[in-house]
Amino acid sequence: MARRGRPTGSTGPVVGRALRLLDAFSAQRPELSLSEIARRAEVPVATAHRLMHELCGWGAVERGEDGLYRIGLRLWELGSLAPRGQGLRELALPFLEDLSQISRENVQLAIREGSEVIFIERIAGSGAVPVLTRVGGRFALTATGVGLVLLAHAPADVQDEVINGSIERYTSHTVTDPAELRRMLADVRTNGFSISDGQISLDTLSVGAPIYGGHEQVVAAVSLVVRNGGTSPHALVPLVRTSARAISRALSSPA
Numbered sequence: 001m002a003r004r005g006r007p008t009g010s011t012g013p014v015v016g017r018a019l020r021l022l023d024a025f026s027a028q029r030p031e032l033s034l035s036e037i038a039r040r041a042e043v044p045v046a047t048a049h050r051l052m053h054e055l056c057g058w059g060a061v062e063r064g065e066d067g068l069y070r071i072g073l074r075l076w077e078l079g080s081l082a083p084r085g086q087g088l089r090e091l092a093l094p095f096l097e098d099l100s101q102i103s104r105e106n107v108q109l110a111i112r113e114g115s116e117v118i119f120i121e122r123i124a125g126s127g128a129v130p131v132l133t134r135v136g137g138r139f140a141l142t143a144t145g146v147g148l149v150l151l152a153h154a155p156a157d158v159q160d161e162v163i164n165g166s167i168e169r170y171t172s173h174t175v176t177d178p179a180e181l182r183r184m185l186a187d188v189r190t191n192g193f194s195i196s197d198g199q200i201s202l203d204t205l206s207v208g209a210p211i212y213g214g215h216e217q218v219v220a221a222v223s224l225v226v227r228n229g230g231t232s233p234h235a236l237v238p239l240v241r242t243s244a245r246a247i248s249r250a251l252s253s254p255a
Contacts, residue, residue: 017043018051022060022071031068088220089120092211092247096123096222099243103236106131106225108206110146112154113138115162117147120220129204129227142167142181143174143199145206145223152188153210153218159185173198193241194223195233203228207236209244213251222247 024032024040032040038048052069055061059074092109100107104125110117117139122131133139141151141162151162159182167176175181188194196206205228213219222244224236 014051017041017047018055021048021051021055022075025071031064031070033068037069088211088251091250092220092222093121095243095246095250096121099222099224099239100125103224103226103239104128108133108146108223108225109220110144110150110223111220112141112150112158115141115158115165117141117144117150119146129225131204131225132200140168142176143170143196145194145196145208145225146221147208148184148188148194148196149208149210149221149223150218152185152194170200171198171202173202175199193237197233198228205229205231205233207233207240209237209240210248211244211251212248219251220247 020041020043021037024037029036029040034048034052035045037052038045041048043051052061052063056063056069056072059072062070062072064070088111089109096107096109100123104127106125106128107121107123108119108131109121110119112118119133119135119137119139122133122135124131133144139147141147141154151159154162163178163181167178167181168174169176175184184194192209194206194208196208198205200206204225206223206225208221208223210218211220211222222240224240226236
């Protein structure tokens with residue numbers, strides 16, 4: 001899974017170190033000891049101890065009875081205020097729920113941030129195939145149904161950066177050849193949907209479609225993820241595209 005870069009740039013020394021401490025946590029390592037945090041953030045243990053104490057006092061992290069640190073609810077509260085994800089999620093949720101009830105499969109809503117996908121909603125259908133994604137999680141643009149849609153409609157410099165960079169291979173079906181990937185993205189733009197067949201895991205298949213905001217800009221993507229081999233992907237395309245168009249109309253409607 002793609003990993004976001006460490007905080008750099010104009011952040012001051014203290015703020016930058018605090019952000020690096022928070023960045024040490026991940027979906028794979030949601031609980032960390034102080035020494036693990038210091039090592040992953042590349043700061044001295046004494047510095048990590050002082051800053052983690054301040055972050056605990058503010059509520060950004062919590063320390064359990066086992067001595068391990070976890071992300072605190074205060075960050076979740078702030079994250080829920082992010083307008084680009086939260087407003088879109090609230091508007092799209094009724095349509096996502098309809099798609100989930102009709103299909104009884106995994107429904108996902110995602111946006112692009114830089115060269116990664118961020119999932120802002122996921123509804124798991126009853127008996128649906130397990131997936132690797134989670135709300136708030138990040139993934140590479142190159143293999144998921146929503147990622148291929150968002151990459152296909154990304155600016156040319158973003159496409160070049162992703163395609164010419166290191167493309168992670170998840171399965172034997174993951175497309176890593178730049179020329180083939182460009183052909184896939186051209187098909188997505190022409191056809192109005194994407195199909196990711198066994199690219200993330202061999203037992204899953206994903207169909208994605210673009211969501212348009214103002215000025216006909218693609219602002220998000222919606223997808224269905226089903227068990228590979230159980231349903232023809234082209235049978236899912238009308239369902240996904242209908243939901244995407246409904247969300248697009250809702251985004252374009254006056255408040």
